[in-house]
Amino acid sequence: MSRRILFLAFLTVFLLAAAVGAETAPDPTGAATLKADPGKAVDYVWILLCGFLVMFMQAGFACVESGFCRAKNVTNLMTKNLMDFVVGSLAFWALGYGILLGTDWNGLIGTSKFFLAGDSYDVETYLSFFWQMVFAATAATIVSGAVAERLKFNAYLVYSVVVTLFIYPVYAHWVWGSGWLSKLPFGLGHLDFAGSGVVHAVGGFVGLAGAIVLGPRFGKLGKDGKPKAIPGHSISLAALGTFILWFGWFGFNPGSTFNAHHLRISVIAVNTTLCASAASLTALLLVLGRTKKYDLGMALNGALAGLVAVTAPCAWIASWAAVIIGIVAGFVVVGGVYFLDSLKIDDPVGAVSVHGFNGVWGLLAVGIFADGTYGNYADKAPFVQGLLFGGGAGQLISQLIGIVVVIAWAFGCGFILFKALDAIIGIRVDPHEELQGLDIVEHGTPGYPEFYIPRT
């Protein structure tokens, strides 16, 4: 039923596109664009290759989430991680991109470029779409970790569409699409270089809403009501996924200059690495202090936390600030995990702490550490200045406003979405299905049919 509607909607979308696709278009060939600016060739190479790296992060998320969850749900998690990109890219093509970067309406929403139709058949627009699409898909895929092992698949499909088609692009429009947050009268307006807030906090807080609405997995709370760790089925898969994510992040952050002629990209690459390293080491040492064990899971999440935290400030800070931001990120992710546990909120892979809380920390860090050496996606003045570098509290205020807004928007939309879905189709699988694992129930395909896995 809902499938038929989905399919019909999908059909309508492309027929509509076909109808309008025949209009004349500025420069689909690219020759005129290149003639106007021969330096574009390098920019295209840079942006596309970085975009490919960002797309590859989908593999990283898939591996991390699968590895940190149980073998009985691995098919389900892999399908989700594939389909959020699949459905997300189509939804973003249909409407999301236009909402993000179409003609601005009152600072609230974009209103053109849907289906890349008409004038959008242009190399510049396609390039911009490609870049924004892989970012939108990242925001969508972050959620799947927080709602893992108990969310129904059809609910997942619907939520993926809603995130990439509405929740993400609207907020992204406010920050990156000349929207109202970008025009706050403090500092240079709310700034988020590569998306600590736009991508990660949005994904993280929608995920938090999902985790709360769903409630904890069976077995997460012991008989005493205290949360227990549910170990993941494959540490090697989770570790490989983290390496892939780190690799992909080199596209995410440096590529966000959207311009190869800003040599600042070298600074961004260095900051990205050092912040991740500092956060990972800090997280490892913090858990070591508590448990006397070198906890790989926390070290992996620490690295990701550092990557998330540096995503907003990476272009505006020096290496030593990246290290400090990373150390704090290590505390934030470890503290976040314990904090959610204390609230009995079950986030199987730590997505909320990694992406939500550290996304917020990254936004804040811009207002503190931005050192006046790089502008607003520009290698010339006005440069971004934080509290420690003569910027006064202005930039920090813009950052704080953005933080309040992103939490309210993402958590609010997410909460309404999951509550509504729950009322309409029910979002949680049946108890016996959850115990059996989603692979059999929803997919008919166990992840490792030949291996002997004693059932508990």
Next chain:
Amino acid sequence: MSRRILFLAFLTVFLLAAAVGAETAPDPTGAATLKADPGKAVDYVWILLCGFLVMFMQAGFACVESGFCRAKNVTNLMTKNLMDFVVGSLAFWALGYGILLGTDWNGLIGTSKFFLAGDSYDVETYLSFFWQMVFAATAATIVSGAVAERLKFNAYLVYSVVVTLFIYPVYAHWVWGSGWLSKLPFGLGHLDFAGSGVVHAVGGFVGLAGAIVLGPRFGKLGKDGKPKAIPGHSISLAALGTFILWFGWFGFNPGSTFNAHHLRISVIAVNTTLCASAASLTALLLVLGRTKKYDLGMALNGALAGLVAVTAPCAWIASWAAVIIGIVAGFVVVGGVYFLDSLKIDDPVGAVSVHGFNGVWGLLAVGIFADGTYGNYADKAPFVQGLLFGGGAGQLISQLIGIVVVIAWAFGCGFILFKALDAIIGIRVDPHEELQGLDIVEHGTPGYPEFYIPRT
């Protein structure tokens, strides 16, 4: 015996190369080439990095094929996927490249540049060789999926050499080496932008021949003679492999401009993504309609099917056409799998449907959807026009001729090759070896020696 011959052949090859390698050469340093065209630096960066991505697809194929097959054959499949690249790159260096891009003889075959010797010691030739080599290796590796779990390893080595040294380069010469297919007097001649036909249909139809000559695996046909699904041993490996392939395809398609100054590369990247997404979603929904399950295997193969189908037309179409081509590709791959099953042809990983059938569909799509905005590897006129865009039937006729030729050539050569090999050395392992698994028999190394895998 055959090993000794192989080794001697190999030795001869490099001694020959050493003998002729001392000739003078145009520009091995690269300084003169750069001086003549300073824009070459960007092109080299683009082509090489895209080529690296294409090479990385080998990892994707290895993971997909291994994941979709049983644990008892994983060492065998990994060895095959490694060695087809190893043997293929050497064979292609020795003869294949010269046959593809050496001086044309009557539109049929290339006749120079063997061993990259003599005048070929030139940065331009090496660049071209690198690009063509990773493509040749891709064609070779596609076959391994169709003949998995029952082909002898020495037969595999021989076939890999024959594909990369003869079957692939001859056909590729016809299309990409100024051969006769490229000069058909309809439309702009037979066109295949990045190789739906040259790479994928060739691999797929050689694979079909292999699957037919080998016959189905033990257990594939039930007692009632009906085909049964044999589940793969690791869904996570197969899914990871698909993500890697998708990632690598961004080198395969956009890189095929072989020129970073065609900003059309952004359009190609977008089309590649959207077609894969549309095909994956379609395949998922089609199987859902039949089985009420969200089938990950088909969704993965759907994504690959879309990637294959868009490979030929990707440079000549708009995004909406990519979506339509993808939807059709989803039908083709699902239908293809059921069709082969009905013929009792055992293609363990669906390679024939993904690469063969969708390769053909991609070639056809050029003749229908090419919209006159991009030329024959050129950003200027004459532009490629299909049936729907004022091109009349001309381009479509060229495409249909190419389709007939590629099927006849690949299937014909493949059939003769596997039949001949079967007569000479026997290509199928013994029944008890197949039951035990090829890992022990051929390699002496089980894939997962510590895990308990109940034998069926």
Next chain:
Amino acid sequence: MSRRILFLAFLTVFLLAAAVGAETAPDPTGAATLKADPGKAVDYVWILLCGFLVMFMQAGFACVESGFCRAKNVTNLMTKNLMDFVVGSLAFWALGYGILLGTDWNGLIGTSKFFLAGDSYDVETYLSFFWQMVFAATAATIVSGAVAERLKFNAYLVYSVVVTLFIYPVYAHWVWGSGWLSKLPFGLGHLDFAGSGVVHAVGGFVGLAGAIVLGPRFGKLGKDGKPKAIPGHSISLAALGTFILWFGWFGFNPGSTFNAHHLRISVIAVNTTLCASAASLTALLLVLGRTKKYDLGMALNGALAGLVAVTAPCAWIASWAAVIIGIVAGFVVVGGVYFLDSLKIDDPVGAVSVHGFNGVWGLLAVGIFADGTYGNYADKAPFVQGLLFGGGAGQLISQLIGIVVVIAWAFGCGFILFKALDAIIGIRVDPHEELQGLDIVEHGTPGYPEFYIPRT
């Protein structure tokens, strides 16, 4: 205890950096650097993307080492492979980079640019740091394979710091930092294009020292005192890791021009591939001759051996020489493995043969096969000439001196380091811990908790 010291050291490091980070700096923005040379944009894109590929090799090493070892140590190996990059990048940022490329003091050591502070806040310096950092981390991670399955984790952390902060950068300074080896009065001085010696031999011989000091694993030597093979737990993981390494090596070698305007990069990419292929095939055939089995482990190590061997000469040779160097590399790696076995030195993943012995072979090959078509990181004369190409014995002598030095330095430092660590904190885990596996003991996290793995 030692953890607290580590943490305090770490804290001091960044406070120091913060203190000096406020100085003025040449060009943190990048605009001036670009204006002075607009071609820099392509160079930055090339160097950064290649650097990302090199970083991704960390994932490859992690997978290869984990796959070749037992399931009970997979968490340990993944943690080590993550933390050597984490700790290594921070240590290299603090001191290592300055020692390598800071102001030279008597050809022995660099003395500035610590913490990237002060004048180092410059896009050029950050770019150089990023590149050197991923190389330093590679040297560190090579060791982990040789000392796998028995080294204590805290000893591993200390050794990672010492390698990236002292052993590696000092030797690298001698070769790449205008140090004394680069100024030897024979040929053009000691040459090592991308680090067969600087990275791989250093890592390999430090690893050899570690393997000797640690002694073999329990079960490695049979009751008769003869070494037995201990199979790895996941062939697919090891194979995937090798593909990732090969992929990453395309950044390692071609990227080492550190300049996209040397079109010689195409030659380097081809040589890298062909040498790896020739070595892999040779290793496969050699073992086939002995055991009648197609040994995947040796084919994988063969490919890596070829990659290591071609790393030093890749820029200075033609394709046929790459094939010959690869064939020899195949013999070296197979011979090396048997040789170490005969000495009862236990190198679980073959790291010493792959990186140490073939690193040395690569250095030697420069002195033999360099053919006078490319200079010392320059596309103009003086070109590098080996024995076979009119260079006389000069270059070969410089290479031989470098070989003696790298073995003495790396093995010597490594031996002292591991002996000292053993005396102070003990470097080998307790026997019962080794039998139980390091995952439980050191990390509290088994790698695959749900799978049934019969204990032997």
